[in-house]
Amino acid sequence: MKMQLLVFLCLLVSATGFTQDQQEEAKKDTTKLEEVLIVSRRKFSNHRQEKTLSSIDDYLEKSNNVTMIKRGNYAWEPTVNNMVSQRLVVTIDGMQIFGACTDKMDPITSYVDVSNLDKVTIGSGQEGTENGHCVGGGIDLQLPTSKFNGSGLKSNIDLGYETNGNYKATGLDLEYAGNKFFISADGIFRTSDNYDAGNNKEVLYSQFEKYNLSLQTGYKFSETQSLDANIIYDKATDVGYPALPMDVSLAEALISSLTHHYTPENKALKTLETKLYFNTITHIMDDTKRPIVPIRMDMPGWSDTYGFYSKADVIKDKHHVSLNLNGFYNKSLAEMTMFSNNPNEPDMFMYTWPDIRTRYTGIFAKDAYYLNDNSSLESSVRFGLHNNRIAKEEGVESLGIFHDNVEDTKDRTLLSVASAYKYNKNNYKLSFGLGYGERAPSVSEGYGFFIFNSFDNYDYIGNPNLKDEKALEANFSFNQKFNDFEIGLQSSYFYIMDYIIGDLAPNVSSMTIGANGVRVYNALDHASIFDIYLNSSYKISERLSVNGTIGYNYGKGSNNKNLPLIKPFSYFAEFNYNTSKFNAALQLEGNGNQSNFSSLYGENETASYASLNLNLGHAFYGKNGKTILKYGIENILDANYSTYADWNNIPRQGRNFYVNLSYVFP
Numbered sequence: 001m002k003m004q005l006l007v008f009l010c011l012l013v014s015a016t017g018f019t020q021d022q023q024e025e026a027k028k029d030t031t032k033l034e035e036v037l038i039v040s041r042r043k044f045s046n047h048r049q050e051k052t053l054s055s056i057d058d059y060l061e062k063s064n065n066v067t068m069i070k071r072g073n074y075a076w077e078p079t080v081n082n083m084v085s086q087r088l089v090v091t092i093d094g095m096q097i098f099g100a101c102t103d104k105m106d107p108i109t110s111y112v113d114v115s116n117l118d119k120v121t122i123g124s125g126q127e128g129t130e131n132g133h134c135v136g137g138g139i140d141l142q143l144p145t146s147k148f149n150g151s152g153l154k155s156n157i158d159l160g161y162e163t164n165g166n167y168k169a170t171g172l173d174l175e176y177a178g179n180k181f182f183i184s185a186d187g188i189f190r191t192s193d194n195y196d197a198g199n200n201k202e203v204l205y206s207q208f209e210k211y212n213l214s215l216q217t218g219y220k221f222s223e224t225q226s227l228d229a230n231i232i233y234d235k236a237t238d239v240g241y242p243a244l245p246m247d248v249s250l251a252e253a254l255i256s257s258l259t260h261h262y263t264p265e266n267k268a269l270k271t272l273e274t275k276l277y278f279n280t281i282t283h284i285m286d287d288t289k290r291p292i293v294p295i296r297m298d299m300p301g302w303s304d305t306y307g308f309y310s311k312a313d314v315i316k317d318k319h320h321v322s323l324n325l326n327g328f329y330n331k332s333l334a335e336m337t338m339f340s341n342n343p344n345e346p347d348m349f350m351y352t353w354p355d356i357r358t359r360y361t362g363i364f365a366k367d368a369y370y371l372n373d374n375s376s377l378e379s380s381v382r383f384g385l386h387n388n389r390i391a392k393e394e395g396v397e398s399l400g401i402f403h404d405n406v407e408d409t410k411d412r413t414l415l416s417v418a419s420a421y422k423y424n425k426n427n428y429k430l431s432f433g434l435g436y437g438e439r440a441p442s443v444s445e446g447y448g449f450f451i452f453n454s455f456d457n458y459d460y461i462g463n464p465n466l467k468d469e470k471a472l473e474a475n476f477s478f479n480q481k482f483n484d485f486e487i488g489l490q491s492s493y494f495y496i497m498d499y500i501i502g503d504l505a506p507n508v509s510s511m512t513i514g515a516n517g518v519r520v521y522n523a524l525d526h527a528s529i530f531d532i533y534l535n536s537s538y539k540i541s542e543r544l545s546v547n548g549t550i551g552y553n554y555g556k557g558s559n560n561k562n563l564p565l566i567k568p569f570s571y572f573a574e575f576n577y578n579t580s581k582f583n584a585a586l587q588l589e590g591n592g593n594q595s596n597f598s599s600l601y602g603e604n605e606t607a608s609y610a611s612l613n614l615n616l617g618h619a620f621y622g623k624n625g626k627t628i629l630k631y632g633i634e635n636i637l638d639a640n641y642s643t644y645a646d647w648n649n650i651p652r653q654g655r656n657f658y659v660n661l662s663y664v665f666p
Helices: 002-014 056-060 393-400 443-447
Strands: 034-038 066-069 077-080 088-092 119-124 137-142 152-162 167-177 181-192 208-220 225-239 247-262 269-286 296-316 319-339 348-370 375-390 409-425 428-439 451-453 458-461 469-482 485-504 517-539 544-557 570-578 582-591 609-622 625-634 656-665
Touching: 056 066, 056 119, 077 088, 077 137, 296 348, 348 393, 348 443, 375 393, 375 443
Parallel strands: 088 137, 458 517
Antiparallel strands: 034 119, 066 077, 119 137, 152 167, 152 656, 167 181, 181 208, 208 225, 225 247, 247 269, 269 296, 296 319, 319 348, 348 375, 375 409, 409 428, 428 469, 451 458, 469 485, 485 517, 517 544, 544 570, 570 582, 582 609, 609 625, 625 656
16 A cells, blocks of 8 residues: 555656646546547547447546446446436436336446447536436437448457456447448447455456347438437346345346438538437346345346437527427336245235336427637526326335325426536636536335345335425536646536435334335435546656546535545546557556545445556557557556445455457458
């Protein structure tokens, strides 16, 4: 640890005021509230990506405001601004998709791969409401657009291996682009054994196996109109979750869409995009591979979503207007069967999600008004009609035990508004924004029935009478460049009213054997969440640069208790060496001691840590194509550590050697 801290201090001294607002390949800009991460394996114009075969989870963690909650080695749950998934809107190419697991073992990000993505757009707070209502932010995993450039047939193949966990990845892309027809197919297969934490300590039940296939095709009717069809099939099996009492035998998704594009010439209307989509998810939890459990359980879940949107971009004079009319219909059903150890006693069955039907229709409008050449005022509003219905009568009766006046339907109206002033002149950028947003309770918060949370060891029961959660926010950022030196600051503050969280139900017995008791979802009067990040960079020479980030986060409720899963002091420092065909990067990342933990909600103190990584890359150009070789060492010092975001303190990976090889055919 002393050696790691010494390296960190050396890097920090070298980078005092020197840090880059973010990595070039991530294309981050601290003057914007919205970030764009380039993730596609198809984009090999830059060989400085750390791993061409990184998972989508690894890419998302490059953003300051994003942290991934880890329950195992697979399917990490994204948080934005220290807010978990129910406070976010996570979409795939604007499509609403809802996981089928009551324990959040299948976040939406787990059903796509870098093989079928082009980029990820991250909107902080109300900047993330283009596709739906949220209080924390939005993540849109965007698919590639159709190509009608007549480039003909192209392909690339990817191979990856990592020593820790015997991890293997194989991918293949095929693409044909004509002047009027385009088709692209890709697939990727990933598999891993149990990984080792620091000091070669095996983490049991951390294995997984997954493959992802996608097909995209498009036809161009004219210079102004085209039609796309997309389908993604994702299947994961034998997925272990070391932080949870159960594993997953199947997580399967089919995601399909049909999109019409209209781009009129020489008109104020620049684009009109209309999409129809359908997706279905099946998720099966089981504990058959756990040697000792109090009682065997099967917990399958299903989620089907039908939806549409129509988006338009209009540019007129000094106005750039974006519109989005969208809607969806979702069915969420989850069951639990507890198998009795006594053959003379019957098995127990119940609905943990009693077939909840959700309907939503909303409209989003945003106007970017350019005051002059250097400044603009961006204002947005989203209004929506939200309806929940309990389709199973058993669900109404079960929730009625704990709540008065439970009805089978619930209507809500939701509003989000935001405005931001942005100034950009020469090497100086400034942004200041205000926002207000509302969200409806999630299916679990409103209608869940005895859903076990292993984080605090309580069963949770939903509350259909919850009020909408509401948030006021303020955000600020600036960026200043002085020749080769650049510095930026970004910060946000959220005041959340009717903050939904579990309350103890002292007179209710738990359903899960060994649970501490039962919590019923209720709401704190308010809660506050704050974050601030300092980013800077210094270009030492044409080939050598140094950059770094430090951040601080805070969260507390109206009960004067710390909120759970709030990121402690964090830091990142990096030395980069780049030529046209070679790059090397030495990185140090870590967190401080998490002293402001939330013992009320199951957290304990997490020690500080630091991890040192080395990434190297080569690009080889030939007549028959291009080869990208990426290799390196993660956690060089084999530190054994957990972070605040590691569920039940499961340890992170120890030392890991990796190599990624990508060959791009011309």
